[in-house]
Amino acid sequence: MTEVTTPAVDRDRLVAAIGSALGNVLDNELPEITASTRLFDLGLDSTSVLELLLQLEDALGREFDNESLQMSDFETVGTLADFVSTQLDA
DSSP: OOOOOOOSSOHHHHHHHHHHHHHHHHTSOOOOOOTTOBGGGGTOOHHHHHHHHHHHHHHHTOOOOGGGOOGGGGSBHHHHHHHHHHHHHO
């Protein structure tokens, strides 16, 4: 029998939280944010990436282990949602 695990936080909720945080950080109207939205295509830079992480930590009430972050975690909203999910499950 295969065990099915459910993530502690729904991925759609994480994508929505990231979209909301992106709107705050970039302070402008964003197109529809999906899991495949490429983060740096939205105008993020190194400073706004840090702001984004802080916004997400505040919104989700959890600090992330920034030492484990990889550039690949910022490829898309989905990859960032996956990183955040692993941090919330830890």
